[in-house]
Amino acid sequence: MYKLEVAVLLLISLVPGMAIGDGADMYQLGADATTYAMTELGFEKGDVNVLALTNAGYPVIDGQTTDLCLDAVMEVSGCTPGKENLLNILSPPWKPLWFGFFNKNTGEAVYMKVNADASGFEIQDKEKIDAETVLAKVDAWEPGNFSGMIRFANVWAHENTPFVLMKAAQLHDHICPGLISGFMLAKYVEKELPIEDPANQSYKVIACPNSCKDDYFQIAWDCTPGKSGLFVKSLTASESSGLKEKYGAGISGIFIRWDGSSNAGDGLVLGGNSSSSSTSTNETASWPEWATKLNGALQRMDSADTPENYVTTIKEFHLESAEELQALQSAGVHPLKVLGVM
Numbered sequence: 001m002y003k004l005e006v007a008v009l010l011l012i013s014l015v016p017g018m019a020i021g022d023g024a025d026m027y028q029l030g031a032d033a034t035t036y037a038m039t040e041l042g043f044e045k046g047d048v049n050v051l052a053l054t055n056a057g058y059p060v061i062d063g064q065t066t067d068l069c070l071d072a073v074m075e076v077s078g079c080t081p082g083k084e085n086l087l088n089i090l091s092p093p094w095k096p097l098w099f100g101f102f103n104k105n106t107g108e109a110v111y112m113k114v115n116a117d118a119s120g121f122e123i124q125d126k127e128k129i130d131a132e133t134v135l136a137k138v139d140a141w142e143p144g145n146f147s148g149m150i151r152f153a154n155v156w157a158h159e160n161t162p163f164v165l166m167k168a169a170q171l172h173d174h175i176c177p178g179l180i181s182g183f184m185l186a187k188y189v190e191k192e193l194p195i196e197d198p199a200n201q202s203y204k205v206i207a208c209p210n211s212c213k214d215d216y217f218q219i220a221w222d223c224t225p226g227k228s229g230l231f232v233k234s235l236t237a238s239e240s241s242g243l244k245e246k247y248g249a250g251i252s253g254i255f256i257r258w259d260g261s262s263n264a265g266d267g268l269v270l271g272g273n274s275s276s277s278s279t280s281t282n283e284t285a286s287w288p289e290w291a292t293k294l295n296g297a298l299q300r301m302d303s304a305d306t307p308e309n310y311v312t313t314i315k316e317f318h319l320e321s322a323e324e325l326q327a328l329q330s331a332g333v334h335p336l337k338v339l340g341v342m
């Protein structure tokens with residue numbers, strides 16, 4: 001490189017803003033969102049009862065990344081992953097950038113959606129969204145801008161919620177009864193087939209059928225498709241209803257504790273225990289969808305220590321070789337037929 005070019009580059013790097021270009025100041029945007037939240041919700045930096053949520057870092061606005069907003073949220077609010085009160089929600093790059101804050105002390109939340117050129121906010125809204133408040137007025141209340149946040153906030157605030165579930169919600173981009181079913185299934189498997197030899201054993205999930213639950217195992221067990229920890233196969237509607245009729249429970253998937261040293265594994269075909277999980281009463285049957293989902297999510301968290309209330313074993317099996325595992329995972333194979341479940 002010529003000396004002149006080096007000198008010019010050095011000069012540019014010393015002028016604030018020039019190296020990044022003249023786009024929006026993402027740090028300032030994140031700081032503005034956080035300051036608004038702190039004023040509206042009345043909290044001080046470092047309050048562990050405040051949850052911050054944002055998809056910052058994923059949206060790209062006019063070619064500009066949004067990661068710096070995340071630094072601002074953490075530095076201004078004091079909410080961090082270490083304090084388990086910062087959630088960074090996955091988004092595709094073309095989705096709008098948003099920020100949310102929930103104050104567990106008051107039940108109040110703010111939601112902000114950034115405008116198209118990141119010069120400010122298209123939406124800045126405040127609402128009391130704690131479950132006790134909103135479920136007391138299901139007929140009169142609409143979640144509006146808070147339809148996603150009500151479950152993030154209330155499940156995070158639940159005493160039985162481990163942070164790993166919130167981490168899975170970051171990947172899943174929402175919290176729903178289905179994702180919490182994944183948490184219940186994992187707890188059940190961890191009880192029935194515990195990992196006793198961490199050097200050689202791991203879980204393998206054959207998600208047949210796939211649903212929201214399967215995003216939990218990727219975070220909780222590092223069972224990712226890329227590392228052959230998760231195989232995804234759907235069922236037709238008639239297969240699902242046929243299995244439900246046969247076993248009195250919907251099939252939740254196939255779970256294997258695989259031992260890489262002996263090339264053998266123990267497996268379970270699990271189902272949803274529909275008799276216990278059917279919790280709708282005369283009162284809740286007429287509720288709007290947001291209320292049913294919120295209530296369903298919180299009821300599952302109430303039962304976090306008794307996953308057997310929601311999970312039932314349909315079949316136990318043993319795999320003697322890598323070929324037997326392969327026979328369940330391959331394309332063109334119906335694993336439930338191989339296992340004799342259908």
Ligand SMILES: [Zn+2]
Pocket residue numbers: 172174175176178179212
């Ligand atoms: Zn879901």
